[in-house]
Amino acid sequence: MSDLTLDQAIDNIYASIKNNNDDIDLHIAALKAAMARDGVTEAVFETGKLAQANRQGRKIMQSYFKKKGVAVSFSA
Template identity: 80%
Template sequence: MSDLPLSQAIENIYTSIKNDNEDLDAHIAALKAAMAREGAKEAVFEPGKLAQPNRQGRKIMQSYFKKKGVAVSFAS
């Protein structure tokens, strides 16, 4: 799980969110490792794929991921 490409790590986050945040912390750790390997400064998510795509849901996600050391932004 540690050698996932960034795109797959992000897809795993979407899947985890849809499954009531199942193994979310493990997926965030894998995402953080993928970002470090690929030199990414932040993970970009599509709001339409989130369980709560509204502003409040995005802010909660950003806050939680920031606590885990991952900067999050959202595609327009």
């Protein structure tokens, strides 16, 4: 999983979120590795692709990812 591109890792997270957070921790670890490899400090997610795009859902996601060591922001 460590050879995923950043975009592939983010797409896997979208799929996991839509699939009731199936293997989300593995996908977060792969995202973190891709970010480190690419020198990216923050993962950007599109709110339209999230299961819960409201403010509360975004804050929960940010908090969980922060605990895993990944900074998250959102685009429209």
